[in-house]
Amino acid sequence: MQLFYNPEILETTKEIIFDKIESSHIVRVLRKKEGDILHITNGKGWLFDAKIVIANDKKCLASIIKTHIKPKPWNYYLHIAIAPTKMNDRMEWFIEKATEIGIDEITPIICSNSERRVVNLDRFEKIMQSAMKQSLKYTLPKLNEAQTFSAFIVQKMDGKICIAHCEEQEKNILKAIIKPSEKVTILIGPEGDFSSEEIKKALAKNYLPISLGESRLRTETAALVAVNLVSFINE
Numbered sequence: 001m002q003l004f005y006n007p008e009i010l011e012t013t014k015e016i017i018f019d020k021i022e023s024s025h026i027v028r029v030l031r032k033k034e035g036d037i038l039h040i041t042n043g044k045g046w047l048f049d050a051k052i053v054i055a056n057d058k059k060c061l062a063s064i065i066k067t068h069i070k071p072k073p074w075n076y077y078l079h080i081a082i083a084p085t086k087m088n089d090r091m092e093w094f095i096e097k098a099t100e101i102g103i104d105e106i107t108p109i110i111c112s113n114s115e116r117r118v119v120n121l122d123r124f125e126k127i128m129q130s131a132m133k134q135s136l137k138y139t140l141p142k143l144n145e146a147q148t149f150s151a152f153i154v155q156k157m158d159g160k161i162c163i164a165h166c167e168e169q170e171k172n173i174l175k176a177i178i179k180p181s182e183k184v185t186i187l188i189g190p191e192g193d194f195s196s197e198e199i200k201k202a203l204a205k206n207y208l209p210i211s212l213g214e215s216r217l218r219t220e221t222a223a224l225v226a227v228n229l230v231s232f233i234n235e
Contacts, residue, residue, distance in 0.1 A: 001039055001136060002039065003039050003041060004039065004040040004133070005040070005043060005132065006041075008042070014064055023058055023060035024057045027056065027060060032055060034052050034053065036051070037050065041133075043129070043132065044140075045070055045072065046069060047068040047138055048068075049064070049067075050063060070139075072104075076184065076234045079186070080103060080105070080188060080223050081152055081187045081188070082094070082187075083109055083113075084108050084116040084119050085218075085219050085220055086115040086191060088120070090218070090219070091108075091119070093220055094219075094224055095127050096128075096131045097131075098224060099135065099137070103227055104141055105144065106142070108144075108145075109146070109148070109187070110147065111148075111190050111195070111198060112197070113191075115191065121145065128140060128141055152187075153187075153202055153207070159184055160178070160184045160185070161184075161187075162174065162184065162207060163187040163189075163199065163202045163208070163209055163210065164187065164189070164212055164222055165189055165199050167199060169209065171211040172209065172210050174186075174226060174230075187202065187207065188219055190219060191219055212225045
């Protein structure tokens with residue numbers, strides 16, 4: 001199934017006009033014509049079946065004929081707060097794969113050892129949208145503005161809050177402390193790890209120190225391992 005994304009559609013919407021880029025894709029690439037059915041999500045747990053009324057490659061018009069409620073297929077809530085990687089493509093890879101597996105919220109956090117302090121949220125958002133459509137999901141993860149580590153940890157978080165770091169101290173194995181159906185927030189540090197001061201601040205705010213295994217992982221790999229572990233525990 002080819003899935004389209006339009007965040008403006010509501011369950012009461014009757015018609016949709018596609019922009020020039022999507023109209024061209026529908027008519028010229030997919031070779032759709034009047035009477036063909038398109039499948040569209042608004043990224044808010046809804047799927048819409050729409051029949052093409054005007055197959056114009058500059059302004060395609062479709063009439064919505066059916067709506068479906070599509071709740072997310074997982075029953076947990078996962079929030080990953082991750083330090084942006086030095087190479088953009090690594091962060092983009094994580095966002096794509098996490099969206100495909102199942103994640104609810106992502107926050108870029110700027111840490112003492114961060115090598116990248118500016119992120120392109122528009123680019124991240126487009127990658128999320130593409131991954132959501134490709135994996136046939138109907139709920140788009142929430143992408144927050146980048147914020148400093150200090151600003152993030154003072155916020156009240158519901159559920160279990162964890163920090164994955166590399167310092168030698170007693171840690172919990174993530175898969176041993178996560179329970180099915182719970183809300184989890186996990187902090188993933190930069191390539192130079194969190195600073196000792198940041199770790200102390202997080203522990204003082206009751207963040208649980210966690211281990212993702214014996215290997216020392218890159219930032220984006222650690223974040224994806226965390227996503228996969230939480231998903232696996234909830235199967």
